[in-house]
Every structure is written in structure tokens, then in C-alpha cells.
Amino acid sequence: MIRLRRASFAVGLVPPRSWVERASFGGLVGVALLLVVFSRAEVGLIAQVGHTVRDALVPVMAVIARPNAAIDDGLDWVGTQFALAEENERLRAQVERLLTWQAAATRLEVENAALRDVLNAQRRQPRPITRTARVVADSRSPFVHTRLIDAGAAQEIDEGMAALGSGGLAGRVVDVGRNSARLLLLTDLNSRVPVLVLPARDPAILTGDNGPTPRLDFLPLTPQVGIGDRVVTSGAAGVLPAGIAVGTVVKGDDDMLRVQPTVDWGELHHVRLVRAKPLEEPRNNAADGRATARR
Amino acid sequence: MQPSAPDLETRLREGLPLLFALVLVTIDLTPRPAPAGGGIAPFLTLGAVYFWGVYRPDLMSNAAVFAIGLVYDVLSGLPLGCSSVALLLGRAVMVARHRFFYAKSFVVIWALFVVWAPAVELVRYAFTAASLGVLVDPLPLVAQCGLTIALYPALSWVLVRLHEQVRTRAYAEP
Structure with missing residues (x-):
């Protein structure tokens, strides 16, 4: 049983009616409430302060996350030795x-x-741009399904990049600081990913709802989707590369078509960040023609 | 004026509770093998704020609690301020009733934590839900709270050892 020496704890007690205590409490609760209101309004200054704090703490988080990953790998190793x-x-x-x-x-x-x-068709798409980053923090909240990674704008991470874990798509980058960025997982309430259901190639939008299996929304009027069909990214909107494995179709408890992601959430220590190469600007032939004529 | 060497040491030691609470924030948010939602993990930071609020609120000021909540929100991606409000209100209750805690046994302190921790989590849930405009299944939070309460004795043991380090210089002199 824990014994606390009473005398030692009696010394530093702050009188609860002290004006400093009251003033600081009132002031800080006020500031916190203002932050609650304005953090959703995406005020630039608040976001900037958030990025600065996050960038400063990410190296510490990376150090703390490292032994955790090592322990996990060690346990995996022991497990595999038995089988x-x-x-x-x-x-x-x-x-x-x-x-x-x-x-x-x-x-x-x-x-x-x-x-x-x-x-004489166009050659295949150029190779996508890829980066690798370590996952250093977990949101630990039923409200948001996000992860923090230790790479940001300085490492050429952009918003919208696809984050791939072991097995397939895990999410995409939504908030980039200088040396850190936040991933929005497929399962988050705000996640929307354009996908194709194979083999019928039915287009749909994969919508997260904070549950383990995101929903398939906006399917065609006569979809040819079956349970167990594979789901891949469609590449629509040109941000995520097409053809990344997302999951398999399952029937939810609510009788809706849902997708069981193929990514191994337990192994999400590192992510590969991928971006489809941006399409080249269309050349202005008329302007080129005028320039040539002048020469 | 520069503080003298012992003063500096005293101040550094008095900063240990805040520093340790920030370490607990990073431990709380360390990724573990878990489903996408993050699985169930204890909220040890809550235990630390309670401990110092009960025994030595002077070592965990309102400003420190506000900073801890803010860092937690920044790292976890929750709307800024939600954790700070909940922890500040929780600490205020401790400070207002601090006479009650004097000379109470650990079991009583722990029993009160069983009531206090869910109340603070409820406030945090309410503010987060209001800010995001969405209600989610609170069951993971109930499980998180249960785990935090179960681990509180172990956390207290560590914090008592930490307090001895703080006390050595600051209060040992006649």
C-alpha cells in the first residue's frame, strides 16, 4: 500500500481562496474556451501555434515510440519462432x-x-512520388482516427498524399507542419476516398464513420458488387494514385455494404507516403505559335 | 537578476511534476498495436493531474495544467482547449476541497479518483462532441477510464518517489 508522508504534503498547499489561483483559473478557462471555439474555425495563428508545438515535440515522441516498436517486433519474433x-x-x-x-x-x-x-497510345503513368515516415503518436480518441508522423513540409510531404501501411491504404495526409504531419485514417468520420470495386469496376466513395469498417457510398444505380470483392483506389481527382489496395467488401451489421481494410493497423509503425505525379500544365499552342512567328 | 545556483536547482526540481506530466502525455499517445481507433490505453496524465491536485497543487499550477491539456490536444488532433478546460475544472475541484484530502488514507484518495476521473472525462467528452458537432460511442472512453483507475496505485507509487526528489531541496532546509 502506498504511504504518503502527511507532513511533506501539508507544506506547499495553496489556499484555495487566493486571488492568484482564482484569477489564473478564470483567465485560463476563458482562453481554453476561446481555443475550443476558434480551433474549429481554422484561425491561421492558432494552427501555426499548434504546428510549432507539434514540430517541437515530434522528436521526443519519436524517441518514445522507438522502444515500443522494438518491443512489438520482439514479441512478433518470439511468436514466429513457435510457428x-x-x-x-x-x-x-x-x-x-x-x-x-x-x-x-x-x-x-x-x-x-x-x-x-x-x-500509338500514351505510355503508362510516371512513377509516383514516395516518402517514408515513422508514426509517432496515436489520437487515442473515439472522436478522431488520426496518426502523427515525423515528416512534414521539410521532407516534401504534401496534403493529400496517400499513406500506405503493411497491406494497403491506411489514410491520407491532412495537416502538414514543418517537421510533422497528421494522417487521417480511412475509418475517420471525415475520410472520403474515391474507390473502384473489382472486378465490376463500380465506382464508389469510401466514407469513414469512426467504426472499423468504412461504408461504400455513391455506388451506381445498379451496382454489381458482391461480398468479398476487392476495393482499390480509383485515382479520381488525381491526388491518390490509382490501384492501391484498400480492402474487401463485407456486409455490415446495419446491412450496408462496408469495406474491411486490408492494412494491418497493428503494424502501422511506418508509412509510405505516395502522391500521383501532378499532371503537366497543358501547353498553350496559340502562344507558342505567336512566339515562333516573332522569332 | 540571475538566480543563484541553489535557487535554480530548486526551480528545476519544482518543474519536475510538469515535466513528468508531459512525459506521461507522450506515453499516453505512443502508438501501440491496436485497431484504427487506437484501442484501449490508459490516460495516465489524468492520474498525474489528480495526484498533484490532491497533494501539492502548488507544484501543478493552473498554467501547468492548461499547458498539459493543450499539448495533449495538439498531439492527439483533438480540438484545442477541450482537454485544458476539463483538466482545469478537475483541478479546481481538488483545490477547493483540499482540506478534505488532508490526512486521508490512500484508499479514500483512490476511491475519490474513481468518481473524479469519469467526471473529468465526461466534461472532455462533452466539449469535444460540441466542438466537432458529433456524438460517438462513449464505450472506449469508459474502458480507458477503467484502465486509468486500475493503474492509479502504480502511478501514485512513481509520483510519490518523484515528490521526494522535488522535496529534497525545496523543503529540507530549516
Whole structure:
């Protein structure tokens, strides 16, 4: 049982009626209430102060998060040691399956290139821009499903970049500071991701509702969606690259079509941030023509 | 005027409760293997604010509590000010009733924490819900509160050791 020495605690007690206590309490509650009101209004100064505090604390968070990740990895390692033979067998089967897929992919790539040559079609999309960052803080709230990462504008992180974890899309970047940024997870109430349901290629919007399985909204009038269908990003709006694995279709308790994300939330220690290369500005042919004529 | 060396040390020691509470904020928000919502984790910072509010409110001033709440909101992505308001109100209750806590056994202090912690969480929930304009299932918060209450004795043990470090210089002199 914990014993607290009474004499030691009696010394520093502040009289509750002291005017300093009252004034500071009233003033600070007032400031806090103003912050509650204005933080939703996205006042630039408040956001700037928030970014500065966050940038200053992110290195500390990164140090504290490191042993946690190491312990998690260690526990995983111990777990795998017990099931080594079984894991080996599973991986062998997986390699065999993937080799078949690799052969099919290579054949399709060659065929695709040949067809593009025949049609004189545009070459495939340029490689997306990618960065890697460490997840240093968790929102720990049922209100917001976000993560804080230790990379920001200084590391060329932009708003809207897709965040990929182990298994697929985890979310996207929404708030960028100098050395930190916030990820909005797929499951957050404010998350909206344009997706395609395969193989029918039905377009939809994946809408988070703070539950574990986001909803499929805005499906076509006659959707051909089935339980277990794969869901990938559609690339609509040109921010997220197309074709990133998102999850599989499941039926929710509310009978709505929902998506079970494929990302492994438990392994979200690092994220890969991806952005579709921005489309080039269309060239102004008329202006070019005038410039040529002048020359 | 520059403070003399012992004064500086005293001030640094008196800053330990705030510093430790900020460390607890970072521990509270450290990512752990959990579902997207963050799973269930204790809110140890709440325990620290209660402890100092009961025993030594002078070492955890209103300004310190406000700063702790603000840092928590900044790092967690909650609307700024929600945690600060809840923690300030919680501390005010402790300070207003501080005579009651004098010479009470740990079990009584712990029993009061069982009432105080959910009340502060309720205030935080109300302010966050009002700010975001959305109501969410409060069950994760109930579980978080239960875990915080269960871990309070262990946290108290650490904080008592910390208090001995604060006291050594500040109050040992005649």
C-alpha cells in the first residue's frame, strides 16, 4: 500500500481562496474556451501555434515510440519462432503462387506494351512520388482516427498524399507542419476516398464513420458488387494514385455494404507516403505559335 | 537578476511534476498495436493531474495544467482547449476541497479518483462532441477510464518517489 508522508504534503498547499489561483483559473478557462471555439474555425495563428508545438515535440515522441516498436517486433519474433515450420510451409506455398502470378504479369506487361505500340497510345503513368515516415503518436480518441508522423513540409510531404501501411491504404495526409504531419485514417468520420470495386469496376466513395469498417457510398444505380470483392483506389481527382489496395467488401451489421481494410493497423509503425505525379500544365499552342512567328 | 545556483536547482526540481506530466502525455499517445481507433490505453496524465491536485497543487499550477491539456490536444488532433478546460475544472475541484484530502488514507484518495476521473472525462467528452458537432460511442472512453483507475496505485507509487526528489531541496532546509 502506498504511504504518503502527511507532513511533506501539508507544506506547499495553496489556499484555495487566493486571488492568484482564482484569477489564473478564470483567465485560463476563458482562453481554453476561446481555443475550443476558434480551433474549429481554422484561425491561421492558432494552427501555426499548434504546428510549432507539434514540430517541437515530434522528436521526443519519436524517441518514445522507438522502444515500443522494438518491443512489438520482439514479441512478433518470439511468436514466429513457435510457428516456424508452419510459417515456412505457408511461405513456400505463397512463393509458388506468386511465381505463377509473376509469370502472368510479365506476359501481360509485354502484351500491353505491344498493344500500346500498335495503337500509338500514351505510355503508362510516371512513377509516383514516395516518402517514408515513422508514426509517432496515436489520437487515442473515439472522436478522431488520426496518426502523427515525423515528416512534414521539410521532407516534401504534401496534403493529400496517400499513406500506405503493411497491406494497403491506411489514410491520407491532412495537416502538414514543418517537421510533422497528421494522417487521417480511412475509418475517420471525415475520410472520403474515391474507390473502384473489382472486378465490376463500380465506382464508389469510401466514407469513414469512426467504426472499423468504412461504408461504400455513391455506388451506381445498379451496382454489381458482391461480398468479398476487392476495393482499390480509383485515382479520381488525381491526388491518390490509382490501384492501391484498400480492402474487401463485407456486409455490415446495419446491412450496408462496408469495406474491411486490408492494412494491418497493428503494424502501422511506418508509412509510405505516395502522391500521383501532378499532371503537366497543358501547353498553350496559340502562344507558342505567336512566339515562333516573332522569332 | 540571475538566480543563484541553489535557487535554480530548486526551480528545476519544482518543474519536475510538469515535466513528468508531459512525459506521461507522450506515453499516453505512443502508438501501440491496436485497431484504427487506437484501442484501449490508459490516460495516465489524468492520474498525474489528480495526484498533484490532491497533494501539492502548488507544484501543478493552473498554467501547468492548461499547458498539459493543450499539448495533449495538439498531439492527439483533438480540438484545442477541450482537454485544458476539463483538466482545469478537475483541478479546481481538488483545490477547493483540499482540506478534505488532508490526512486521508490512500484508499479514500483512490476511491475519490474513481468518481473524479469519469467526471473529468465526461466534461472532455462533452466539449469535444460540441466542438466537432458529433456524438460517438462513449464505450472506449469508459474502458480507458477503467484502465486509468486500475493503474492509479502504480502511478501514485512513481509520483510519490518523484515528490521526494522535488522535496529534497525545496523543503529540507530549516
